[in-house]
Amino acid sequence: MFVYLIYIPILIILIILGFFVFIKNRKSPVNISFSLFVLSIAFWVFALIFADGLKNYEQVFLWNQLAMIGPAFVPVTFLIFVIYYLKEYQPSIFTILALFIPAIIILIFIPTKYNIKEIKIRDWGSEVVPGSLYLFFLGYIIIYMGCGLYLLAKKYFRVSGLTRMQIKYIFGGIFLGASLGVCTNLIFLFCGISNFSILAPFSALIMSVCISYAILKYQLMDIKVIIQKGLIYAMLFGLTFIFYSLIIRLLTELLENSVQFISAMTVFISSLFIVLTFKPMERFFQKITNRIFFKQEYDYSKTLSQLGEALNEIVQVNALVKQVVKTLSRSLQVRDIKVLLKNPKEKIYKVVGVNKKNNKIFEISIKSEIAKYLLKNNVAINRDWLQIKIEENEKHNNKNYQEIISKLDQYKVVLALPLIFQKELIGIMTLGKKLSGDPFSEKDIGLLSIFSNQLAVAINNAWLFENLEQKVKDRTKDLKRAYNELSKIDKAKTEFISVASHQLRTPLTAIKGILDMSRSGDFGELNELQSKYISKAFESNERLIRLVNDLLNISRIEMGRMKLKIENFAIDSMIRSVMEELSEHARNKSLSLILKTKANKKYNVSADPEQIRQVLVNLIDNAIKYTDRGKVVAKIIDSSDALVVGIADTGRGIGQQDLKYIFKKYTRAKYETSRYIGGEGLGLYIVKKILEAHNGEVWAESAGINKGASFYFNLPRK
Amino acid sequence: MAKNQKRILIVEDDEILSDIYAVKLELEGYEVIMAAEGRKGIEAAISKQPDLILLDIVLPKINGFEVLKILKKNKKMKTTPVVFLSNLGQDYEVKKGLELGAVKYLVKSNYTPAQVIQIVKEII
Numbered sequence: 129m130f131v132y133l134i135y136i137p138i139l140i141i142l143i144i145l146g147f148f149v150f151i152k153n154r155k156s157p158v159n160i161s162f163s164l165f166v167l168s169i170a171f172w173v174f175a176l177i178f179a180d181g182l183k184n185y186e187q188v189f190l191w192n193q194l195a196m197i198g199p200a201f202v203p204v205t206f207l208i209f210v211i212y213y214l215k216e217y218q219p220s221i222f223t224i225l226a227l228f229i230p231a232i233i234i235l236i237f238i239p240t241k242y243n244i245k246e247i248k249i250r251d252w253g254s255e256v257v258p259g260s261l262y263l264f265f266l267g268y269i270i271i272y273m274g275c276g277l278y279l280l281a282k283k284y285f286r287v288s289g290l291t292r293m294q295i296k297y298i299f300g301g302i303f304l305g306a307s308l309g310v311c312t313n314l315i316f317l318f319c320g321i322s323n324f325s326i327l328a329p330f331s332a333l334i335m336s337v338c339i340s341y342a343i344l345k346y347q348l349m350d351i352k353v354i355i356q357k358g359l360i361y362a363m364l365f366g367l368t369f370i371f372y373s374l375i376i377r378l379l380t381e382l383l384e385n386s387v388q389f390i391s392a393m394t395v396f397i398s399s400l401f402i403v404l405t406f407k408p409m410e411r412f413f414q415k416i417t418n419r420i421f422f423k424q425e426y427d428y429s430k431t432l433s434q435l436g437e438a439l440n441e442i443v444q445v446n447a448l449v450k451q452v453v454k455t456l457s458r459s460l461q462v463r464d465i466k467v468l469l470k471n472p473k474e475k476i477y478k479v480v481g482v483n484k485k486n487n488k489i490f491e492i493s494i495k496s497e498i499a500k501y502l503l504k505n506n507v508a509i510n511r512d513w514l515q516i517k518i519e520e521n522e523k524h525n526n527k528n529y530q531e532i533i534s535k536l537d538q539y540k541v542v543l544a545l546p547l548i549f550q551k552e553l554i555g556i557m558t559l560g561k562k563l564s565g566d567p568f569s570e571k572d573i574g575l576l577s578i579f580s581n582q583l584a585v586a587i588n589n590a591w592l593f594e595n596l597e598q599k600v601k602d603r604t605k606d607l608k609r610a611y612n613e614l615s616k617i618d619k620a621k622t623e624f625i626s627v628a629s630h631q632l633r634t635p636l637t638a639i640k641g642i643l644d645m646s647r648s649g650d651f652g653e654l655n656e657l658q659s660k661y662i663s664k665a666f667e668s669n670e671r672l673i674r675l676v677n678d679l680l681n682i683s684r685i686e687m688g689r690m691k692l693k694i695e696n697f698a699i700d701s702m703i704r705s706v707m708e709e710l711s712e713h714a715r716n717k718s719l720s721l722i723l724k725t726k727a728n729k730k731y732n733v734s735a736d737p738e739q740i741r742q743v744l745v746n747l748i749d750n751a752i753k754y755t756d757r758g759k760v761v762a763k764i765i766d767s768s769d770a771l772v773v774g775i776a777d778t779g780r781g782i783g784q785q786d787l788k789y790i791f792k793k794y795t796r797a798k799y800e801t802s803r804y805i806g807g808e809g810l811g812l813y814i815v816k817k818i819l820e821a822h823n824g825e826v827w828a829e830s831a832g833i834n835k836g837a838s839f840y841f842n843l844p845r846k
Numbered sequence: 847m848a849k850n851q852k853r854i855l856i857v858e859d860d861e862i863l864s865d866i867y868a869v870k871l872e873l874e875g876y877e878v879i880m881a882a883e884g885r886k887g888i889e890a891a892i893s894k895q896p897d898l899i900l901l902d903i904v905l906p907k908i909n910g911f912e913v914l915k916i917l918k919k920n921k922k923m924k925t926t927p928v929v930f931l932s933n934l935g936q937d938y939e940v941k942k943g944l945e946l947g948a949v950k951y952l953v954k955s956n957y958t959p960a961q962v963i964q965i966v967k968e969i970i
Contacts, residue, residue, distance in 0.1 A: 622936070625936070626936050626939070629933070629934075630932075630933045630934050633933035633953070633955040634860055634933050634954070634955075636955050637863060637954040637955045638860070638862045638863055640958060641866040641870075641958060641959045642866060644959060644960060645866065645869070645870060645958075645959060645960075648960065650869070650870065673955045673956065677935070677955075677956075680935060684936075684937070691937060
């Protein structure tokens with residue numbers, strides 16, 4: 129009876145454990161090898177129920193022989209599990225098969241006398257006299273389990289965190305369990321002590337409990353969530369069956385011995401029944417619990433693709449975060465998801481998208497332990513894992529971890545993920561508890577980690593885009609302002625010139641009018657001397673008027689405001705008219721003004737007549753001004769591609785060096801400046817500008833000082 | 847002389863200039879009316895019906911452009927030739943003056959009184 133009470137729950141736990149690990153991931157060699165390991169133990173326990181429970185010698189002998197089948201596979205499945213779990217080596221299929229050789233040898237020798245020499249049935253069970261196969265098994269188990277444990281121990285000192293804790297419990301469980309099993313069922317047997325073999329199943333219990341603990345607490349093989357719920361049902365079933373078996377046993381005690389076998393079979397069948405019906409049952413219960421806990425199954429790839437869409441399509445940070453929070457909340461069924469983004473000015477991380485409006489807004493300082501941890505490790509902070517770390521008393525960082533946890537608890541955050549872009553922590557994503565109350569699974573955290581990396585990139589892109597938009601806006605604004613200011617300045621300048629020239633011209637006009645009327649006798653006849661000087665006054669006044677006009681012209685040119693009014697006109701007539709206008713000045717200096725043209729030829733040209741007139745006035749007036757005796761000759765050379773006008777004088781000439789400067793503003797030939805001659809140095813500059821506007825050129829030639837000068841300009845024909 | 851007696855209105859605020867033009871015009875046998883500001887110019891134009899108006903632009907109260915606009919709306923004055931005689935000489939000012947309907951736009955400083963009268967003679 130004692131046997132059943134101990135063996136049956138252990139058996140049930142082992143079968144369920146093996147089964148769950150297997151269905152969790154049917155393709156993972158870690159899960160497969162672990163399941164086989166557990167089931168091997170389970171089969172051993174199963175055989176022991178009969179070996180220790182039955183009284184019939186032959187049956188007991190048989191079951192004791194069969195009890196070797198399970199243990200034959202325990203060391204090898206354990207070693208393979210360790211190899212796959214640690215991921216240090218990539219074993220080939222041949223290596224794996226080779227590892228099974230000792231197990232096969234044992235299987236072959238099971239029905240022989242090398243296995244069990246003799247069985248003595250005692251009232252506490254059956255006493256086994258081991259054969260030499262047991263010795264072989266002892267060596268086999270010590271070498272294999274020793275290797276497995278050695279590999280675990282080696283890894284243990286090189287890793288940290290969750291894996292370290294997992295290894296700790298696997299190692300502890302296996303070491304204790306295997307030691308106990310080896311002692312009670314092998315070493316003690318050789319020493320002739322059999323009555324401890326009853327304790328053997330405890331070794332299996334220790335192993336299963338330790339590994340279950342690692343699974344539950346440290347997410348070994350990530351079946352925590354299922355186990356948590358599954359265990360409840362399993363326990364329920366297990367208890368029912370223990371209770372049931374107990375009654376059967378009591379009944380058999382009262383009735384007949386042979387019923388023992390039936391009851392043992394009942395246990396086996398009922399276990400099988402649980403296993404087979406569990407999946408549909410689980411679905412059934414999950415549906416019910418989902419309704420209770422608002423939990424919905426989510427599709428990993430669908431969630432990722434939905435999130436991916438948001439990342440690709442949304443370019444505004446706020447909208448992006450909102451969409452992401454919405455999608456994540458829906459698929460993960462999480463209470464609060466927040467995205468905090470770096471605010472470099474205030475040196476804090478601030479919430480951007482909020483799941484619920486009535487939530488407290490929280491901030492995380494850039495200097496906080498959370499931010500430091502996330503940046504340094506670039507992994508999610510899981511509040512529960514951190515708590516475990518503290519409990520495990522990893523002395524260093526303990527205080528910092530405590531600080532992180534209290535901050536997380538303050539805002540009911542369970543999971544915090546780093547948003548890292550180019551080694552900078554640009555933000556933090558925090559998640560509250562799941563609506564179901566379940567912890568976050570490895571899968572959830574995997575999904576969130578992958579996603580948070582993408583989110584960081586997307587946020588950075590959105591920032592860049594927003595910055596760019598802002599910059600464009602700012603620049604446009606600046607440009608507009610600058611343009612407005614320039615327009616104002618331009619307007620002011622134009623007004624100033626307009627007013628200034630108007631104010632200057634008014635008195636000049638009065639002088640001009642009075643002098644002109646005086647010299648033409650409107651105010652009475654003048655004598656020769658009076659007439660001469662009135663004329664000189666008139667000339668000077670004319671120059672002053674031209675100066676005002678030039679100034680107006682210069683500013684117009686420099687503001688780019690000179691607009692040509694192109695007309696077709698006869699340039700020879702214009703030269704004659706200009707010469708006529710300036711004839712008085714020439715006459716005063718006894719100079720003759722001559723225009724050389726071919727008889728009866730019309731020299732038509734397309735240009736702005738007012739501007740060209742200004743050019744001619746300037747050039748001819750200059751020639752008169754700088755010539756003391758002789759003549760000023762104008763000639764026109766007409767060709768198919770351009771019309772060239774030359775103004776030649778017999779005056780003072782221009783020095784070779786001065787030739788290049790004379791078309792510049794405010795410069796005059798050196799020679800001139802040494803002897804005062806009225807002029808303003810603007811004339812030739814204006815001439816040059818006007819001709820440039822007409823796509824024409826102006827140039828000067830001179831044989832030297834006192835050898836006269838010639839000015840030419842051309843107007844291209846289009 | 848009487849049949850040649852054409853009436854010229856000078857709207858000019860500068861006394862010296864208006865005096866010069868008046869003297870020269872009278873010497874040439876024209877009847878001259880003078881107004882020193884825009885509003886008086888309009889009044890004189892309407893009451894005296896001149897044959898030609900020499901109109902300055904920079905004037906007290908109403909400027910020459912405005913004066914011309916008003917005159918162009920007046921039935922009787924619509925067809926009377928108006929010559930702008932101003933020392934404003936920017937392109938856009940000249941353009942504006944001609945667009946408003948002036949026959950000529952003369953920059954005062956570029957013309958002697960004799961030349962101005964020559965132009966007046968050409969017009970009427």
